[in-house]
Amino acid sequence: MVKTAANPVARGLLYGVLGLAVLFYLLPLLVMVLTSFKSMADIRGGNLLALPEVWVLEAWAKAWGSACTGVSCAGVQPYFWNSFAITVPAVLISTLLGSLNGYVLTKWRFRGSEFFFGAMLLGCFIPFQVVILPMAQTLGWLGLANTIPGLVFVHVVYGMAFTTLFFRNFYVAVPTELVSAARIDGAGFFRIYWRIILPVSAPIFVVTVIWQFTQVWNDFLFGVVYSGGNTQPITVALNNLVNSSTGVKEYNVDMAAAMIAALPTLLVYVLAGKYFVRGLTAGAVKG
Known part of the structure; x- marks a missing residue:
């Protein structure tokens, strides 16, 4: 009985640790995604993990087609x-x-x-x-x-x-x-x-x-x-x-x-x- 009861506890701890590791590993990606959909005013006034007040796509459009990469301003x-x-x-x-x-x-x-x-x-x-x-x-x-x-x-x-x-x-x-x-x-x-x-x-x-x-x-x-x-x-x-x-x-x-x-x-x-x-x-x- 002790062995049977311990297995779910051990499994839960294992999944919990793995879940925390996944969140920690994906945190930079989350910051990148959220920041890319924020306006500059939103970035200056909020924190890294806050959701955008208004979801905007201007940064993606500029990065793709008009951002300056050195002397060229044709985006990436x-x-x-x-x-x-x-x-x-x-x-x-x-x-x-x-x-x-x-x-x-x-x-x-x-x-x-x-x-x-x-x-x-x-x-x-x-x-x-x-x-x-x-x-x-x-x-x-x-x-x-x-x-x-x-x-x-x-x-x-x-x-x-x-x-x-x-x-x-x-x-x-x-x-x-x-x-x-x-x-x-x-x-x-x-x-x-x-x-x-x-x-x-x-x-x-x-x-x-x-x-x-x-x-x-x-x-x-x-x-x-x-x-x-x-x-x-x-x-x-x-x-x-x-x-x-x-x-x-x-x-x-x-x-x-x-x-x-x-x-x-x-x-x-x-x-x-x-x-x-x-x-x-x-x-x-x-x-």
């Missing part, structure tokens, strides 16, 4: 689309290459494949700052400096180590006998990949796409180093907007711009978060 809209132009191809290319690399390293082993994988794995532990100068020189040689294709190239190269790791560890659990049987039947490299490997890869594709999308979209360092004025991602534009020293500091516009920059990754996690967890538990970080 062009940089938002720049981020999409960078993120989508970088995610697709690095994910596909990682899938092929993982397939080769697990099902088409060659002499030195383990050393090759270990060397590529080192790429996961190389800090961003180490590759800045060599990558800048490489982009100059290729004629891709200060361009969107150049940023796509940077993110593909840097992200391929992570995507290869994810897919390699997932494909280790795929029975090699299936590949061997397909070889005996005359199937080649790409036919085996298309008919056997790819159909079972949905969980790890979801994990890798979410991971890469988040990394590329939220990147600031590569964006500020390798982009020009018209090719900057939204993270750089947001930094320029917040640090602008001209005129009155409009905190509601800053918060609205920050929410606009965060919305794509928030939507990705809200819509596909459960598949991310399923992909991880299906073997994405095993091996």
Whole structure:
């Protein structure tokens, strides 16, 4: 009886602690959302957690279309689309290459494949700052400096180590006998990949796409180093907007711009978060 009575109490305490942790973690987001819907007069006269006296959308409209980000006063809209132009191809290319690399390293082993994988794995532990100068020189040689294709190239190269790791560890659990049987039947490299490997890869594709999308979209360092004025991602534009020293500091516009920059990754996690967890538990970080 004591054990039965204690369980609900312990469970209630656990849920209470978790609920407080969630509230504490989401508090900055709540402040951002509330501030973005307030007028400047409301911000000056109230407190951070107070609801707006009047809900207004002017800050969102200005952040999107007319706020000054440095010398440009076109809002964050062009940089938002720049981020999409960078993120989508970088995610697709690095994910596909990682899938092929993982397939080769697990099902088409060659002499030195383990050393090759270990060397590529080192790429996961190389800090961003180490590759800045060599990558800048490489982009100059290729004629891709200060361009969107150049940023796509940077993110593909840097992200391929992570995507290869994810897919390699997932494909280790795929029975090699299936590949061997397909070889005996005359199937080649790409036919085996298309008919056997790819159909079972949905969980790890979801994990890798979410991971890469988040990394590329939220990147600031590569964006500020390798982009020009018209090719900057939204993270750089947001930094320029917040640090602008001209005129009155409009905190509601800053918060609205920050929410606009965060919305794509928030939507990705809200819509596909459960598949991310399923992909991880299906073997994405095993091996």
